[in-house]
Amino acid sequence: MANKKNHRQFGFIRKLPSGRYQASYLGPDGLRRNAPETFATKADAAAWLSTVEADLLRGEWIDPMMGKITLADFGIRWIKERQLGVRTREEYARLFRNHLDPFLGGKALGDISTETVRSWRRHLLDNGRSDSTSAKAYRLLRAILNTAFDDNRIKRNPCRIKGADQEKAPERPIATVKQVFALSDAVAPRFRVFILAAAFTGLRWGELIALRRCDVDLDAGTVRVPRRLAQLNSGQLVEGPTKSAAGFRTVAMPSIIVPDFRRHLMAFVLSGTEALIFTGEKGAPLKRGNWHKSVKWIVTVAKVELPKGFHFHDLRHTGNNLAAASGASTRELMHRMGHGSMRAALIYQHATSERDQEIADSLSARVQAARDGEGARQEASDGEDAGG
Secondary structure (H helix, E strand, O other), X not given: OOOOEEEOOOOEEEEOOOOOEEEEEEOOOOOEEEOOOOEOOHHHHHHHHHHHHHHHHHOOOOOHHHHHOEHHHHXXXXXXXXXXXXXXXXXXXXXXXXXXXXXXXXOEHHHOOHHHHHHHHHHHHHOOOOHHHHHHHHHHHHHHHHHHHHOOOOOOOOOOOOOOOOOOOOXXXXXXXXXXXXXXXXXXXXXXXHHHHHHHOOOOHHHHOOOEHHHEEOOOOEEEEOOEEEEOOOOOEEEEOOOOHXXXXXXXXXXXXXXXXXXXXXXXXXXXXXXXXXXXOOOOEOOHHHHHHHOOHHHHHHHOOOOOOOOOHHHHHHHHHHXXXXXXXXXXXXXXXXXXXXXXXXXXXXXXHHHHHHHHHHXXXXXXXXXXXXXXHHHHHHHHHHHO
């Protein structure tokens, strides 16, 4: 009698020799599936079957076998098959290898709960991972599990921890215009315009080192950004498309640096439309580490009294702040920066005290002009009344 099956309207329940109850049902494909655990009572088994039946009726049923694949297998395949830039693919592989796989890699997708994700994140933070690294790893896990959800491998994405995806990075330093020009004068002459372009065009390192003669129109004062050079962990430079579709853009350069650009092309760039604009002494493309050594970056930054820890990327940050302070709209900043979302551009939309004072001065002038105009009209009106 212990193995007797109890038939019900949906599914089957049987009492095991242990006294516990096992529930099973036939899926839409005709295959039998057992509950992932046994139940203490027949009522508990029936309740579980009711939830499965409800999912089937709502069209929300997930084949439990689809969620048996481990995160390691699914995640590695996800990184390999995803449409990513070479640098981004390397970064995702590193994050997965160092921060996801050791703790979660052996778990089946269907077994990863929000509680599991919360414990994993706490483990990262307790073991010395920074807020920034933990946020990057969390966003990668969420993206992988979003695909698992889309593939009907899991019922919902368990990455539901508020704020876990946010990086609390310190505010990056900003150079003054005077410091930018001082820095450009402190490096070798062939790199002077490299510094100015980084600060005043908003281009990224990889976009700058990929620029060719055909990308610059000095008569129009514009720079076209159709590609970038990405440096792999091996040191190899790989040419590819811009970081995103929004990165393919044409940017206007401030007219004040156009003469510098013209002199640079004449002095340091080979003839031919495909010649790279920024190269090393021997004409090779620039590599970040070698370039920093050649210009003695840390010493040079200190020499022009820029803050300790000032990075090359902070020149782009400086230019974006200048553009925002000049009155650029969010959409204009997005175009200039090469971003497809508003999030990054909004960072530069905060009101600076200098810009706020300019707005206040302009407002004051408008108010004063209006009052002067009203006063003049009133005097004219009084004169007419007196004359009448």
